[in-house]
Amino acid sequence: MGLLSKKDSKLILDPLADNNPITIQVLGICSALAITAQLKPSIVMAISVVFVLGVGNVVISLMRNIIPSKIRIIVQLIVVATLVIIVDQVLKAFAYELSKELSVFIGLIITNCIIMGRFEAFALGNGPWKSFLDGVGNAAGYGVILIIVGFFRELLGSGTLFGFKVLGDSVEKTGLYAIGYENNGFMVLPPMALIVVGIIIWVQRSRNKELIEEH
Amino acid sequence: MAINTDKNSYTIIFAIAMVVIVGSLLAGFASGLKPLIKANERYEKQQNILYAMGVNGNEGANDVVFIGTDKVEDEFAKYITKQIVIEGDKQTEDDQAYLIDIKKEANKAKDETYTRKLPLFIGEKDGKTIYVMPVRGKGLWDAIWGFVAVDESMTVQGVYFDHKGETPGLGAEIKQRFFMDDFVGESFLNDGSFGSIKVAKGNNDPKNEDTTDQEVDALAGATITGDGVSAMLKKDIRMYVSYFKSLNK
Numbered sequence: 001m002g003l004l005s006k007k008d009s010k011l012i013l014d015p016l017a018d019n020n021p022i023t024i025q026v027l028g029i030c031s032a033l034a035i036t037a038q039l040k041p042s043i044v045m046a047i048s049v050v051f052v053l054g055v056g057n058v059v060i061s062l063m064r065n066i067i068p069s070k071i072r073i074i075v076q077l078i079v080v081a082t083l084v085i086i087v088d089q090v091l092k093a094f095a096y097e098l099s100k101e102l103s104v105f106i107g108l109i110i111t112n113c114i115i116m117g118r119f120e121a122f123a124l125g126n127g128p129w130k131s132f133l134d135g136v137g138n139a140a141g142y143g144v145i146l147i148i149v150g151f152f153r154e155l156l157g158s159g160t161l162f163g164f165k166v167l168g169d170s171v172e173k174t175g176l177y178a179i180g181y182e183n184n185g186f187m188v189l190p191p192m193a194l195i196v197v198g199i200i201i202w203v204q205r206s207r208n209k210e211l212i213e214e215h
Numbered sequence: 216m217a218i219n220t221d222k223n224s225y226t227i228i229f230a231i232a233m234v235v236i237v238g239s240l241l242a243g244f245a246s247g248l249k250p251l252i253k254a255n256e257r258y259e260k261q262q263n264i265l266y267a268m269g270v271n272g273n274e275g276a277n278d279v280v281f282i283g284t285d286k287v288e289d290e291f292a293k294y295i296t297k298q299i300v301i302e303g304d305k306q307t308e309d310d311q312a313y314l315i316d317i318k319k320e321a322n323k324a325k326d327e328t329y330t331r332k333l334p335l336f337i338g339e340k341d342g343k344t345i346y347v348m349p350v351r352g353k354g355l356w357d358a359i360w361g362f363v364a365v366d367e368s369m370t371v372q373g374v375y376f377d378h379k380g381e382t383p384g385l386g387a388e389i390k391q392r393f394f395m396d397d398f399v400g401e402s403f404l405n406d407g408s409f410g411s412i413k414v415a416k417g418n419n420d421p422k423n424e425d426t427t428d429q430e431v432d433a434l435a436g437a438t439i440t441g442d443g444v445s446a447m448l449k450k451d452i453r454m455y456v457s458y459f460k461s462l463n464k
Contacts, residue, residue, distance in 0.1 A: 068226040082237050093251035
């Protein structure tokens with residue numbers, strides 16, 4: 001990669017796979033369970049978190065030398081909250097239906113452990129460019145899992161993708177439904193997200209044995 | 216240039232500066248986007264009113280599909296022939312009546328000298344005149360609201376309910392077709408006097424075949440939300456009764 005040095009590209013690529021915040025660090029699970037019943041909210045959530053974490057990391061990094069250490073957690077919270085409110089307002093203005101659907105979960109980005117974790121662990125000790133890459137990388141790692149889970153849950157749970165009936169019509173029994181296929185109603189419930197995430201973790205670790213912790 | 220970030224005075228100044236900057240940033244954002252957000256809320260209201268009177272994009276048996284936001288203003292102008300505001304005995308026509316905030320009106324009405332403004336939307340569909348009334352009340356966790364469409368004998372033609380934070384899978388089901396469609400055919404008038412439609416447990420009539428009992432089948436596991444719907448209808452529809460009585464004279 002010409003644009004990024006090897007070290008920099010590691011910052012952005014590592015969290016996508018070998019140091020994924022969801023499957024390896026097991027952070028941010030709460031929202032991963034809640035909003036992944038369909039593909040579209042998963043994608044919007046992923047984009048929102050990329051924005052919040054990317055920009056937030058840069059802001060924190062720029063301020064890292066002037067933030068009084070006594071109140072640093074509160075300062076971090078204010079930065080996340082501000083960015084989240086901006087995202088919320090923009091969604092309300094340009095994607096009203098979607099913002100109703102995501103409702104409280106956009107607000108809950110504030111409490112997403114990945115964000116505070118990256119602020120505290122990375123942005124407070126590194127320059128803005130590195131922090132930006134780290135933020136985007138981690139948020140993308142989170143987003144990728146969200147989208148994978150959302151894809152399977154919507155496909156198997158409702159037989160649709162982005163609301164399109166890709167498997168045929170379940171009421172009029174066309175397509176796959178004509179030969180007796182049924183939607184798995186369990187897929188649209190939150191516990192199945194946990195199981196799908198579990199399967200992803202299993203697949204990932206069986207492909208890369210180094211990820212398995214020894215006890 | 217080393218700043219002593221541990222001093223108390225520095226911490227306080229930093230905190231104050233932070234609040235001022237963030238506050239003005241957010242205020243700027245909010246006021247910049249306000250017109251767009253307001254427009255979205257307006258479209259939503261129009262969509263809800265049209266939905267209640269049966270103008271919607273429903274295809275399948277479980278669909279709750281609104282008229283698209285691009286078309287809703289035209290459709291609203293086409294189907295809603297008249298909007299009136301009822302204040303006591305006085306009725307005025309006002310094509311902005313749908314923007315009346317009935318939550319604010321309900322608060323103002325706590326002062327007994329205040330005559331509450333009641334918006335009523337009169338529409339025409341398939342040659343039938345339909346009256347749509349807004350309702351608002353309390354569910355289990357937060358506000359519930361909706362629109363009720365009736366004909367001149369106060370027989371329900373359609374309803375739309377929405378909620379802010381009812382439990383998904385239980386109270387949140389009030390916005391599902393199987394619940395809303397149950398109201399159709401029931402009447403708010405019983406032998407000429409007002410009797411509200413109740414959400415009743417053990418009604419044994421989930422398909423609403425008996426439309427004279429003024430009851431619809433409750434949602435299992437959502438007692439308080441259901442009671443909230445009953446209370447909301449009773450409280451808000453009652454205010455319109457005198458108008459309908461004057462119509463039928």
